[in-house]
Amino acid sequence: MSLLPPSFRSKYRHPDPANGVDEVVEFRAFTHGLQPETVPAMMEAFTEDWRRFGVDAWNEVPNHWRPDSDDRVGWWSLPTYLADEFVAPLLGVDPGTCILQPHVHWTVQCLLSAPEVAARGTEIVVTDGEFPSVLHSVQQWSDLIDVQPRIVPSQPDGRPDVDAILDAIGPDTAMTAISHVGFTTGALLPDDDVRALVRATHRHEGLFLLDGYHSASTMPLSLTDLDMDVFTGGLLKEASGSAGNAFVYLRDGLDITPRLTGWFGDADPFGFNTQPRPNDDVRRRFLGGTTSVASMYHAVEGVDILLDAGLENVREHSLALSSRAIEHAERLGLSLRSPRAEQQRSAMILIEVENAHALCEYLKTKGVYTDSRKDAYLRMAPFVWNTKAEVDRAFDIIGDAISNGEHLDAPILSTGGPVT
Numbered sequence: 001m002s003l004l005p006p007s008f009r010s011k012y013r014h015p016d017p018a019n020g021v022d023e024v025v026e027f028r029a030f031t032h033g034l035q036p037e038t039v040p041a042m043m044e045a046f047t048e049d050w051r052r053f054g055v056d057a058w059n060e061v062p063n064h065w066r067p068d069s070d071d072r073v074g075w076w077s078l079p080t081y082l083a084d085e086f087v088a089p090l091l092g093v094d095p096g097t098c099i100l101q102p103h104v105h106w107t108v109q110c111l112l113s114a115p116e117v118a119a120r121g122t123e124i125v126v127t128d129g130e131f132p133s134v135l136h137s138v139q140q141w142s143d144l145i146d147v148q149p150r151i152v153p154s155q156p157d158g159r160p161d162v163d164a165i166l167d168a169i170g171p172d173t174a175m176t177a178i179s180h181v182g183f184t185t186g187a188l189l190p191d192d193d194v195r196a197l198v199r200a201t202h203r204h205e206g207l208f209l210l211d212g213y214h215s216a217s218t219m220p221l222s223l224t225d226l227d228m229d230v231f232t233g234g235l236l237k238e239a240s241g242s243a244g245n246a247f248v249y250l251r252d253g254l255d256i257t258p259r260l261t262g263w264f265g266d267a268d269p270f271g272f273n274t275q276p277r278p279n280d281d282v283r284r285r286f287l288g289g290t291t292s293v294a295s296m297y298h299a300v301e302g303v304d305i306l307l308d309a310g311l312e313n314v315r316e317h318s319l320a321l322s323s324r325a326i327e328h329a330e331r332l333g334l335s336l337r338s339p340r341a342e343q344q345r346s347a348m349i350l351i352e353v354e355n356a357h358a359l360c361e362y363l364k365t366k367g368v369y370t371d372s373r374k375d376a377y378l379r380m381a382p383f384v385w386n387t388k389a390e391v392d393r394a395f396d397i398i399g400d401a402i403s404n405g406e407h408l409d410a411p412i413l414s415t416g417g418p419v420t
C-alpha cells in the first residue's frame with residue numbers, strides 16, 4: 001500500500017513543540033485538522049476584500065479559490081459556489097446538490113423542521129451510537145412534531161446492528177438517520193449495508209440521512225451510487241477547514257421546505273415581504289441569517305490539497321498508517337475496538353487500554369497528541385500529515401509506558417478545558 005511522499009507534510013502548518021520535545025506528532029484529525037499553509041494568505045484576502053469593497057463584496061470579490069477561472073463570486077454566492085467546486089467532488093456528486101452550513105446540528109434541525117419529513121411517517125430510526133447532533137436533535141424535536149425516535153441498540157462492540165435497524169424500518173418510518181462511521185469505534189458502515197438500509201427506507205417512502213462527518217475527506221465516495229437522499233458532514237476535521245464549515249448534500253429533485261430557515265433562504269430576500277417564500281434553489285432553504293463569510297475563506301484550502309492528492313491516495317496513506325498502528329498495538333498485547341478489516345475501517349482507530357486518560361496525557365508530554373474516551377480507549381487517526389516514523393515513535397512510547405507504568409504519575413499538561 002503506497003504512502004504519500006514525506007514532503008506532503010509541508011502543505012500543513014504544524015503545532016509548536018512544548019515540554020522540550022523537538023516536534024509534535026498530531027494524531028487527532030478526527031477532532032480538528034492541521035492548518036493548511038495557504039490559510040494565512042486566505043484570511044488576509046478576506047480582510048483586504050472587506051477593506052477594498054465593503055458592502056459590495058457581497059456581490060463580487062476576486063476569485064481567490066479558483067484564480068484561473070472566469071467564474072464570478074461574491075460573499076452572497078460563496079455557500080453554493082464553494083460547495084459546487086470543492087464539496088461535490090469530495091462526495092462524488094454533481095454540482096447543484098451541496099451547500100455549506102455552519103454545523104451539522106443546524107442542518108439536522110432544519111431537516112426535522114420540514115413538514116415533508118413528518119408527512120412520511122411517525123418514526124425516525126436511529127441507533128444509540130449516533131453523534132448528539134443527530135441523536136439529541138431527533139429526541140428534542142419529538143416534542144414539537146408528531147414524529148418519535150425509534151432508537152436501535154448497538155451491538156456490544158459499539159457497532160450498528162444492521163439486521164436490527166432493518167427490522168426497525170417499516171411503514172411508520174419517516175426517516176432513517178445513521179452514521180457512516182461510528183465516532184466511538186471508527187467502524188465504517190460497508191456500502192452493501194448502506195444500500196440495504198436505503199432500500200428498506202425507500203420501500204416505505206422514508207428519507208435516508210447518512211452522517212458522514214468521519215468519512216468525507218478520508219476516502220472516495222459516490223453518494224449517487226448509494227441512492228442517498230441527504231448526507232451531512234463537515235470540513236473541520238480531516239479536511240482542515242476549521243470551525244463553522246459544514247455541508248449538506250440533497251438529492252437532486254428532493255423537494256423539502258424547512259420551517260427553520262432564515263431570510264438568506266428566501267426566494268426574494270431583498271423584497272422584505274411580509275410573508276416568506278421558499279427559495280427555488282432547495283439548497284438555499286437550509287440557510288439561516290447572514291452567513292459567516294470569514295470562515296468560508298479558509299473552508300476549502302484543505303479540501304483542495306486532498307483533491308489534488310487524489311482521494312484514493314489519501315485513503316491508501318491513511319490505511320497504511322493505521323494498519324501499522326494496529327500491528328504495533330497487537331505486538332504490545334492491546335485489543336482493538338475498531339475493525340481490523342480495512343474495508344470496514346475509517347481513518348480513526350480505537351485501542352483498548354487501561355487508564356487511557358493518563359496515557360493520553362503522558363503521550364502529550366512526549367509531543368504525541370491522541371485522545372481518550374471513557375478512560376478505556378486511546379483514539380488516534382494517523383492522516384496525510386503523518387509518517388510511518390511518527391507511528392513507530394508513538395508506539396515505542398506507549399510500549400515503554402505500559403511496561404513501566406510511568407504514565408500513571410505523569411503531569412497533566414491540559415489547559416483545563418473540556419476538549420481532548
